[in-house]
Amino acid sequence: xxxxxxxxxxxxxxxxxxxxxxxxxxxxxxxxxxxxxxxxxxxxxxxxxxxxxxxxxxxxxxxxxxxxxxxxxxxxxxxxxxxxxxxxxxxxxxxxxxxxxxxxxxxxxxxxxxxxxxxxxxxxxxxxxxxxxxxxxxxxxxxxxxxxxxxxxxxxxxxxxxxxxxxxxxxxxxxxxxxxxxxxxxxxxxxxxxxxxxxxxxxxxxxxxxxxxxxxxxxxxxxxxxxxxxxxxxxxxxxxxxxxxxxxxxxxxxxxxxxxxxxxxxxxxxxxxxxxxxxxxxxxxxxxxxxxxxxxxxxxxxxxxxxxxxxxxxxxxxxxxxxxxxxxxxxxxxxxxxxxxxxxxxxxxxxxxxxxxxxxxxxxxxxxxxxxxxx
Numbered sequence: 284x285x286x287x288x289x290x291x292x293x294x295x296x297x298x299x300x301x302x303x304x305x306x307x308x309x310x311x312x313x314x315x316x317x318x319x320x321x322x323x324x325x326x327x328x329x330x331x332x333x334x335x336x337x338x339x340x341x342x343x344x345x346x347x348x349x350x351x352x353x354x355x356x357x358x359x360x361x362x363x364x365x366x367x368x369x370x371x372x373x374x375x376x377x378x379x380x381x382x383x384x385x386x387x388x389x390x391x392x393x394x395x396x397x398x399x400x401x402x403x404x405x406x407x408x409x410x411x412x413x414x415x416x417x418x419x420x421x422x423x424x425x426x427x428x429x430x431x432x433x434x435x436x437x438x439x440x441x442x443x444x445x446x447x448x449x450x451x452x453x454x455x456x457x458x459x460x461x462x463x464x465x466x467x468x469x470x471x472x473x474x475x476x477x478x479x480x481x482x483x484x485x486x487x488x489x490x491x492x493x494x495x496x497x498x499x500x501x502x503x504x505x506x507x508x509x510x511x512x513x514x515x516x517x518x519x520x521x522x523x524x525x526x527x528x529x530x531x532x533x534x535x536x537x538x539x540x541x542x543x544x545x546x547x548x549x550x551x552x553x554x555x556x557x558x559x560x561x562x563x564x565x566x567x568x569x570x571x572x573x574x575x576x577x578x579x580x581x582x583x584x585x586x587x588x589x590x591x592x593x594x595x596x597x598x599x600x601x602x603x604x605x606x607x608x609x610x611x612x613x614x615x616x617x618x619x620x621x622x623x624x625x626x627x628x629x630x631x632x633x634x635x636x637x638x639x640x641x642x643x644x645x646x647x648x649x650x651x652x653x654x655x656x657x658x
Contacts, residue, residue: 371401378408387416440482443475485619492626499542499630503654506582507533507572509543513550514570526558526588531571537582540654541631549627549635550586552620553647557588560645566590574653581633582653587646592639601637621647 374391381389389412393405450468452458459465491497514528521528557568568588575581593601602625621637624647628635633651640646 371405375401375404375408378405378412382412382415385419387412387419440479443479446475447472482619485623489619489623489626492623492630499545501540501542501631503538503540504543505535506537506539506584506651507535509546510550510570510572510584513547514554517551517554521554521558524558525561525565526554527565527567528554529567529569531569533570533572533584534574537572537574538654539582539631539633539651541633541651542627545627546631549624549649552624553586555620556647557586557590557645560590561588562591562643563589575650580653581650583648583650585646585648587640587644589640589642589644592643592645593637595639598637598639602635 371393374393378389378391390409391405393402450459450472454465454468459468488497511530511533518528554568557566566589568586570584570586572582572584575583602621625635628649628651631651633649635647635649638646638648
């Protein structure tokens with residue numbers, strides 16, 4: 284019952300009690316007067332002054348009884364009403380105190396009718412506490428990611444800088460005494476500098492995507508045809524680097540809407556990973572696509588290689604910036620490629636995840652919303 288209704292019915296009860304009390308007082312007064320008259324032997328006519336004096340005394344006694352009765356009853360009802368208001372307020376005060384102490388897991392347990400205002404306030408409090416708990420957890424996660432990001436940047440930039448410094452010292456001290464050695468040293472410095480530039484560019488792209496400040500120009504395209512065109516122009520390069528790209532079942536005319544240039548970056552990042560982490564001199568990457576059978580609203584494209592794979596526990600972390608599932612991967616990449624890919628796919632309204640292949644290797648699965656009308 285709402286507080287307004289409680290107050291309304293409480294007022295009605297008090298009015299009825301007042302009327303009943305007055306009637307009781309009048310009735311009591313009549314009884315008292317009758318008793319007095321019988322006690323003093325007044326029959327029929329009696330002295331008016333004496334009657335008035337006795338009537339006044341009886342009325343005062345009745346009013347005194349009524350006042351005492353009214354105060355007691357009012358006290359009882361006021362206490363009950365006050366308890367029904369103060370108890371939820373005390374519960375809310377305790378909840379606020381727990382939130383002030385950063386105990387965002389605290390929830391108010393208030394069992395009452397659903398139209399009770401306090402029930403609604405307690406539900407709103409629990410909703411607020413849940414949102415604070417979620418935002419705090421996200422903030423802590425973001426802080427951990429930032430720490431990991433800074434550690435990754437420090438590692439990935441310190442290593443090439445150390446390499447460049449070492450080779451420059453070698454040139455300066457005359458260790459590279461022949462033209463051939465100096466050329467080798469300069470080539471290494473150029474290559475290391477290019478790798479540093481790539482890391483910085485990747486970091487800049489990731490930061491822009493993370494802040495949602497990177498421009499997107501989405502368009503409608505055939506997913507299978509787009510992947511085929513992207514890989515066709517890169518086939519010779521990756522074949523030279525030991526990666527064979529093959530196509531499994533890939534039906535055409537599965538249209539999606541995304542930024543094609545950014546989607547190309549996603550495909551290239553996946554090809555790069557498969558090339559870096561192949562376990563043999565020559566590796567394979569099989570590409571397959573389907574129109575999602577779960578409602579038909581998403582297209583799913585899978586890039587499955589026969590490389591080293593990763594531990595199952597590491598799969599959810601592969602798309603975190605600078606994450607490598609084992610220390611040996613530190614020398615093979617910046618750890619930003621898949622993180623950037625995840626940002627691009629999520630920005631396109633899709634999802635991306637990794638799974639181990641039963642025959643060995645790793646599969647990257649991308650899901651994008653199907654665009655049927657060409658909107």
